[in-house]
Amino acid sequence: MRFTKGKLFVVSAPSGAGKTTLCSRLLGRFETIGYSISYTTRTPRHDETDTEDYYFVSEEEFKSMLENDELLEWACVHGNYYGTSKKRVEEILETGRDVLLDIDPKGARQLREKLDYGIYIFITAPSMEDLRKRLINRRTESEEIMNVRLTNAREEIMHYGEYDYVIVNREINKATNELESIYIAEHLRSDNIKSLEDIMEVD
Numbered sequence: 001m002r003f004t005k006g007k008l009f010v011v012s013a014p015s016g017a018g019k020t021t022l023c024s025r026l027l028g029r030f031e032t033i034g035y036s037i038s039y040t041t042r043t044p045r046h047d048e049t050d051t052e053d054y055y056f057v058s059e060e061e062f063k064s065m066l067e068n069d070e071l072l073e074w075a076c077v078h079g080n081y082y083g084t085s086k087k088r089v090e091e092i093l094e095t096g097r098d099v100l101l102d103i104d105p106k107g108a109r110q111l112r113e114k115l116d117y118g119i120y121i122f123i124t125a126p127s128m129e130d131l132r133k134r135l136i137n138r139r140t141e142s143e144e145i146m147n148v149r150l151t152n153a154r155e156e157i158m159h160y161g162e163y164d165y166v167i168v169n170r171e172i173n174k175a176t177n178e179l180e181s182i183y184i185a186e187h188l189r190s191d192n193i194k195s196l197e198d199i200m201e202v203d
């Protein structure tokens, strides 16, 4: 798969860092970027909708997608399988837009090894205590699952150096500006421009 027009934005974060809010704000502001809805074997949360938040599938369905080479990347995260559908990504690119992937560091690593393009952004909270508080306030997970996620967060944050950008979400509006700024700046790169005529009229 080759991304000729659109750019690939890959975002990772430990649970509770505010990534979902930040990604929705980015998607809400720019129509030029589309979200690739992942496939997962995780049970839906009370506020989640199948085909909007994820495609919720059985382990058998997930494994069959894997065998049929339908996934661009995949990983087992906090005990469940998650994967990006090649078809979903292609569908977004066909509309001429950029793609936003919200995936864990293992998935991001697979993409980095596979593709020679992509913009990688890591989001974290200012402290482990902050992550813990946000997870508790979110009330989406049982205590047991929350503890698994917090333990995994310690490992995930060690990978920040593999990303092009790091956002520390101390305050949501500031972090939103930072994410939007990265998106805008990536579109201003000189290597996006094939010839001077693309950007200005020359006599």
Ligand code: 5GP
Residues within 6 Å of the ligand: 011, 012, 013, 014, 015, 038, 039, 042, 073, 074, 075, 077, 078, 082, 083, 084, 102, 103, 104, 106, 107, 108
């Ligand atoms: P959650 O269960 O909180 O929605 O997501 C748990 C973790 O799975 C998050 O780190 C999220 O980024 C990651 N994740 C979601 N979709 C995918 C995917 O398609 N591939 C990979 N590798 N990770 C994913």
